[in-house]
Amino acid sequence: MSNVIHAIETAPDFAHYPDTTGHFGPYGGRFVPELLIAPLEELSAAYERYRNDPEFQARLDSDLKYYVGRPTPLYYAERWSNRVGGARIYLKREDLDHTGAHKINNTMGQALLARHMGKERIVAETGAGQHGVATAAVCARLGMECIVYMGAEDVRRQSVNVYRMRLMGAKVVPVDSGTRTLKDALNEAFRDWAANVDDTFYIIGTVAGPHPYPEMVRDFQAVIGRETREQCLEEHGRLPDALVACVGGGSNAIGMFHPFLADTDVAIHGVEAGGDGVATGRHAAPLSAGRPGVLHGNRTYLMENDDGQIMPTHSVSAGLDYPGVGPEHAWLKDTGRVIYAAVDDDEALAGFHTLTRTEGIIPALETAHAIAYAERLAAGMRPDQMIVVNCSGRGDKDINTVAEVEGMEP
Amino acid sequence: MSRIARRFEQRRAEGRKALVTYITGGDPGPDATVPIMHRMVAAGADILEIGMPFSDPMADGPVVQAACDRALAGGTGITGVLEMIRAFRREDQDTPVVLMGYLNPIEQAGYLDFARAAAAAGVDGVLTVDLPPEESDELGSALAAHDLDPIWLIAPTTSAARIRAICEQGRGFVYYVSLKGVTGVASLDFDSIQTRVQAIREATQLPVGVGFGVKDGVAAGQVGQLADAVVVGSAIVSRIAAHADEPAALLDAVGDIVGELRAGLDGTSVEMAP
Numbered sequence: 001m002s003n004v005i006h007a008i009e010t011a012p013d014f015a016h017y018p019d020t021t022g023h024f025g026p027y028g029g030r031f032v033p034e035l036l037i038a039p040l041e042e043l044s045a046a047y048e049r050y051r052n053d054p055e056f057q058a059r060l061d062s063d064l065k066y067y068v069g070r071p072t073p074l075y076y077a078e079r080w081s082n083r084v085g086g087a088r089i090y091l092k093r094e095d096l097d098h099t100g101a102h103k104i105n106n107t108m109g110q111a112l113l114a115r116h117m118g119k120e121r122i123v124a125e126t127g128a129g130q131h132g133v134a135t136a137a138v139c140a141r142l143g144m145e146c147i148v149y150m151g152a153e154d155v156r157r158q159s160v161n162v163y164r165m166r167l168m169g170a171k172v173v174p175v176d177s178g179t180r181t182l183k184d185a186l187n188e189a190f191r192d193w194a195a196n197v198d199d200t201f202y203i204i205g206t207v208a209g210p211h212p213y214p215e216m217v218r219d220f221q222a223v224i225g226r227e228t229r230e231q232c233l234e235e236h237g238r239l240p241d242a243l244v245a246c247v248g249g250g251s252n253a254i255g256m257f258h259p260f261l262a263d264t265d266v267a268i269h270g271v272e273a274g275g276d277g278v279a280t281g282r283h284a285a286p287l288s289a290g291r292p293g294v295l296h297g298n299r300t301y302l303m304e305n306d307d308g309q310i311m312p313t314h315s316v317s318a319g320l321d322y323p324g325v326g327p328e329h330a331w332l333k334d335t336g337r338v339i340y341a342a343v344d345d346d347e348a349l350a351g352f353h354t355l356t357r358t359e360g361i362i363p364a365l366e367t368a369h370a371i372a373y374a375e376r377l378a379a380g381m382r383p384d385q386m387i388v389v390n391c392s393g394r395g396d397k398d399i400n401t402v403a404e405v406e407g408m409e410p
Numbered sequence: 411m412s413r414i415a416r417r418f419e420q421r422r423a424e425g426r427k428a429l430v431t432y433i434t435g436g437d438p439g440p441d442a443t444v445p446i447m448h449r450m451v452a453a454g455a456d457i458l459e460i461g462m463p464f465s466d467p468m469a470d471g472p473v474v475q476a477a478c479d480r481a482l483a484g485g486t487g488i489t490g491v492l493e494m495i496r497a498f499r500r501e502d503q504d505t506p507v508v509l510m511g512y513l514n515p516i517e518q519a520g521y522l523d524f525a526r527a528a529a530a531a532g533v534d535g536v537l538t539v540d541l542p543p544e545e546s547d548e549l550g551s552a553l554a555a556h557d558l559d560p561i562w563l564i565a566p567t568t569s570a571a572r573i574r575a576i577c578e579q580g581r582g583f584v585y586y587v588s589l590k591g592v593t594g595v596a597s598l599d600f601d602s603i604q605t606r607v608q609a610i611r612e613a614t615q616l617p618v619g620v621g622f623g624v625k626d627g628v629a630a631g632q633v634g635q636l637a638d639a640v641v642v643g644s645a646i647v648s649r650i651a652a653h654a655d656e657p658a659a660l661l662d663a664v665g666d667i668v669g670e671l672r673a674g675l676d677g678t679s680v681e682m683a684p
Contacts (some may be wrong), residue, residue, distance in 0.1 A: 031513060033469040033541045034576075035587060037565035177475050178465065187468045187475075197567060240561070248561065285547035294513045294540070295466060308518030310463040 012335060014261035017328065022211020022298075024332065027327035028153065030210040032297045036190070039197045044212045046117045051219065057118065063402040064223065065109050067141065069099045070105075074231040074388065076188075080358040080375075086240065087381035089374055091361070091391040092228050094252065099395030101364065102224060102252045103134035107203055109220035111138040114201035121145045122199045125189040127154055127182035127248070128319030129161025129247060130393055131205030136170035151181040154318045161397050179312045182322045184300075186296050206249025207326030210297030214326050221255025222288040228388055229259050236386065242267040242377060245390035246370040247340065248284070248320035250329045252392035260270050261337060270329060271373040273315035276344035284313035285342040286325050300327040316345040317365035317398070345405075347372040349394035352395060352402060365401065413506040413534045414559055414582035417456050417664060418617040418638060425677050427634040429454060430619055432479035432510065432643030433667055434461035435494055438484025438654035443494040445657075446650070446664055451505050453556075453665045454672025458498075459537070459641065462511030463489050469539045473644040476651060488515050488524065492531040499532035508535040508561055508582070521552040528558060535559035535582045543579050552578065565585050566602065577614035583639060584611060589622045604636050627666075627674025634675045642671055 017024045030040060050056040062181075064070040072093040081089045094102040094235070114122060122144050126132030139146035148165055152174040155162055165172050178184035186209075193202040196203040207214045233237050243260060245253035247270040260266045275283030283289065286301040294301040295310060303311040303323040306311070317319045332338040343351070347364060351372030356362045363371055367390075374389045395402075401410060411419075421428045429448050435443050447458055452597050465480035467474060488511075495507055506547030509528060516524050516538065528536065541549065543562065553560050564573055566587070577584055588603050603620060610618050620633050621641025630640045649667050653660035 029545055031545060031585075032542065033539055033565070034563040035469075035540065035565035035567055037542055037572070038565070038569065177472065178479070183466060187466055190468045191471065248658060279431065293517055297540075302514070304514065304518065304519065306513030307489075309463075309482060309487065365682075 002130035004334060011337070013344050014337065017331065018211065022215065023329045024331035026215055026292070027299050027330040028211060029276065029299050030297060031294045032210045033194065033195070035194050036210070038210070039150060039193070040187050040210055046113060047216050050113055050116055056112065060109055060112055061102065062114070064105065068104050068108060069096060070223065071227045072096050074228060074235065077359050078356060080380065083358055084375050084378045086378040086383065087385040087387045088376050089388065090240070090387050090388045092256065092388055093225060094390060094392045095361070095363065095367070099134045099137050099267070101134065102221060102255060103129040103131045104137065105223055105255065106129065106205065106217050106220040106251060107134040107138045110201070110203040110216070111142055113142065114144070114203070115142060117201065119199055119201035121196065122190045122203055123147045123149070123189050123200055124203045124205060125149045125182065125185035126205060127151070127185070127321060127375045128364070129154065129158040129165070129315065129365065129397060130319060130364070132170065132172070133161050133164050135203050135205070136165040136168040139170065140168040147192065148172050149175050149185040149192070151179070151185050152176050152184065153180040156183070157401055158318055158397060160400070181318070182312070183296070190296070197404040206251040207254050207328060208249045208296055208298060208300065208324055214298065214328055217251055218254045218258055218328065221251050223256045224252065224255040224261035224390065225257060228256060232388070238312065239263055239266050240388045241385040242269060242387045243310060243390070244269045244271065244370045244387060246271045246320065246366050246372045246392060247287070247325060247329060248273065248322050248366060250325070250326040252390050254326060254328055256390040257332070257338060268311070268338045269373065269377065270338050270340045271369045272340060272342045273369060274321035274344035274347070275314040277344050278342050282314040283342065283344070284315040284321050284323065286323060287329060288342045289407065292330065298327045300324050300330045301333070316348060316401065317369070319364070319366040322367065341373060343369040349402065349405065351375065361391065362395035362399070363391060364395045367392045367397045368395070411558055412557070412582060413504065414457065414508070416511060418583065421456060427637070428456040428617070428619070428629070428639035429668070429672055429675055430459055430621070430639050430641040431455040431646055431648065432459040432461060433646060434463055434471065434474060434481050435491035436463055436481030436484050437477040437650055438480045439484045440486050440490055442657065444497045445661060447498045448501065449661045449665045450668050451502060453668035455505070455668050457506045457639070459508045459510050459643070460491060460495065462488050462509055462515055464512040464515055467512060469643065473648050473651065477647045477663050480654065488519050492527050492533070494535055496531040506534040507532060507544070508537055509533050510537040510539065513538050513541045513683040518547065521549045522555070525552040525556040525558055529556035533558060535561045537561040537563070537585065539563070543576055546579070559615070561585055564681065566606060570609060573610055574613045577610065579614060580614065580616055583617040583619050584610060584614060585619045585621060585641060586637070587622045588620050588633070600632060600636065603633065607636050627670040629674070630671045631674035631677050640671070640675060
């Protein structure tokens with residue numbers, strides 16, 4: 001592709017992306033088998049209609065308030081900040097959302113949309129299990145059928161979340177193909193949707209996939225950034241100097257970043273999973289060490305070999321263990337608006353312990369990547385400066401993994 | 411006239427339907443493919459569709475995904491598949507060959523380099539499963555520059571307006587996917603196939619192939635009554651999987667199923683044109 005990477009001469013108006021065909025510059029789009037084109041057009045039309053429908057929005061706002069528990073606090077992590085000795089670090093407490101992560105902001109919105117479209121069978125993919133749990137919860141609440149595809153390897157390392165999904169009535173289907181992780185679960189969920197398009201709605205859990213998913217999931221998650229912006233202005237009379245969030249597919253990050261993209265004084269940092277270290281090749285950091293390609297319905301940065309085959313990924317955190325990334329992140333990288341970096345497994349584990357010990361908040365291993373990076377960033381900043389970290393999920397699901405990695409009994 | 415068009419014209423003149431058979435290139439190993447291609451032709455295949463292995467074939471079911479995994483484990487990528495086709499062409503200059511695959515490996519190879527190499531190897535058409543017409547300008551020009559036919563899929567969910575737009579871009583034949591779902595699962599609904607094929611015929615003069623879900627000679631005969639060609643993949647690939655470690659038995663099993671499909675198809679043609 002000769003046109004994949006352009007030089008950006010003037011900053012684009014990020015609020016107006018994607019374009020009507022679902023492109024963020026050269027990224028995004030709708031690369032799917034013909035069978036899925038009509039269902040995606042139907043979804044786009046329904047989303048366009050309901051996103052502007054006051055009744056739908058009022059129902060969603062009410063659910064976000066009374067069921068999800070929004071707004072979430074913007075918490076000053078004072079002891080941790082003092083220990084680091086640089087900028088003041090605030091946590092946007094998405095770990096306090098119902099089911100323990102930001103994922104439910106999106107599943108609530110998509111499940112309501114499914115109901116308005118008359119589709120009562122829900123399929124979803126999940127990696128760490130957080131999106132699966134958030135989907136299972138809203139399906140239980142709305143009385144919808146729920147099938148969750150999950151890589152067999154992830155079923156093993158996230159057994160608590162598998163049990164939670166089953167308790168809430170979801171059918172969890174382990175996926176044995178390919179690398180038996182998140183990407184293979186996505187393949188299976190697409191296959192199920194293709195076979196059952198008439199009555200089935202596919203709730204994608206991140207800002208990837210074919211148009212309109214990257215836009216729709218971003219819009220449902222942007223409540224994080226809107227609240228953060230208001231809280232900063234109301235409680236501190238100013239915007240933060242920097243934002244930090246972890247990036248797997250990138251939904252918590254884009255949700256936090258998007259309302260700040262036009263605020264050019266706010267530095268924005270996305271943190272990928274460095275696994276054993278980016279130099280080893282065993283990681284999940286396509287923006288840091290991949291190149292553009294097409295997978296799962298969109299053009300974006302991928303981890304792939306010279307033949308265009310998707311590479312196995314590695315991360316201690318199942319939720320970041322994905323070889324692609326949302327197309328808007330690819331665009332934000334190329335335009336330079338967001339700085340992307342990688343944090344490896346060891347640093348992330350250190351971040352996990354730091355936050356747990358200094359604040360009594362156990363972060364998800366995904367979130368721990370952002371914590372570790374924020375510590376690095378804050379150390380080089382002044383005490384009158386302010387960083388907001390998206391504390392995207394709680395770490396209860398990960399305590400067995402941490403104990404296993406560190407050779408301890410939980 | 412392209413090899414594909416010529417083959418359809420020959421079959422039409424004979425009152426017969428065309429049999430299109432799919433295998434994944436490099437399955438079960440890199441040395442297997444060329445002999446399988448020749449055996450399929452000997453058993454009555456008219457057009458060979460050769461899959462370019464991809465790690466994440468999301469439009470395919472478990473049978474083709476497993477074939478991709480075997481091929482990739484044996485080191486076959488686009489370059490390897492093109493070498494196989496070049497080898498096949500040394501002995502067979504008549505049978506059309508269509509490449510089927512996913513966009514990413516083609517994109518990494520580079521559209522123009524890919525089209526040049528495919529044409530040089532003796533490929534006649536290219537079907538890219540996850541590339542809709544809206545995104546296809548660049549690859550379309552590259553294929554056209556090397557006289558390769560773009561083969562398009564039409565699905566049960568495709569609107570009439572879209573069928574017309576797709577057929578305008580198509581060459582060789584158009585391929586109606588007769589089932590919702592992925593390759594190799596569920597069963598056929600002949601009434602709905604008939605309705606949809608009729609809608610496609612109103613939009614184009616191109617031959618219409620029907621595939622996804624044809625498992626045996628009987629189904630091939632029935633589908634053959636509705637279309638110009640029948641496309642069969644998983645039924646052949648599952649024979650390959652069953653005999654992956656026995657090269658001679660593998661060739662016989664492939665020959666048997668392709669022969670059965672041919673007989674089913676020709677039986678129908680005889681009934682249709684007494």
